[in-house]
Amino acid sequence: MKEKIHPDYHTIKVIMTDGSEFETRTTWGKAGDTMRLDIDPKTHPAWTGISKLIGRGGQLDKFKNRFAGIVDVKGHKEGEKVTGSANKAEKKASDKPDAKKKK
Numbered sequence: 001m002k003e004k005i006h007p008d009y010h011t012i013k014v015i016m017t018d019g020s021e022f023e024t025r026t027t028w029g030k031a032g033d034t035m036r037l038d039i040d041p042k043t044h045p046a047w048t049g050i051s052k053l054i055g056r057g058g059q060l061d062k063f064k065n066r067f068a069g070i071v072d073v074k075g076h077k078e079g080e081k082v083t084g085s086a087n088k089a090e091k092k093a094s095d096k097p098d099a100k101k102k103k
Contacts, residue, residue: 016040 010031015021017040028035041047057065 017043 007027008031009025009027011023011025012029012032013021013023013034015034015036017037
């Protein structure tokens with residue numbers, strides 16, 4: 001076996017979501033480090049069979065919170081209902097060249 005090509009294999013402490021802990025050997029971190037788990041087999045729905053929503057907020061939620069209340073390009077406020085006919089009318093008006101530009 002070649003020397004100095006393998007990663008350092010050492011002992012770390014792992015703390016589960018319920019506070020229980022154990023030691024394991026790994027190449028993660030440095031010797032004596034502590035790994036705290038957010039999700040583990042005791043809480044993950046794949047193992048428990050119980051679905052529980054975790055309020056971490058996805059990218060869409062972050063976007064909505066960041067830009068809440070800002071008016072969009074067409075002047076409609078967030079949450080304002082826009083009918084399909086209004087969108088078509090705006091599109092038709094923008095497609096037609098102005099009479100003044102033809103002269």
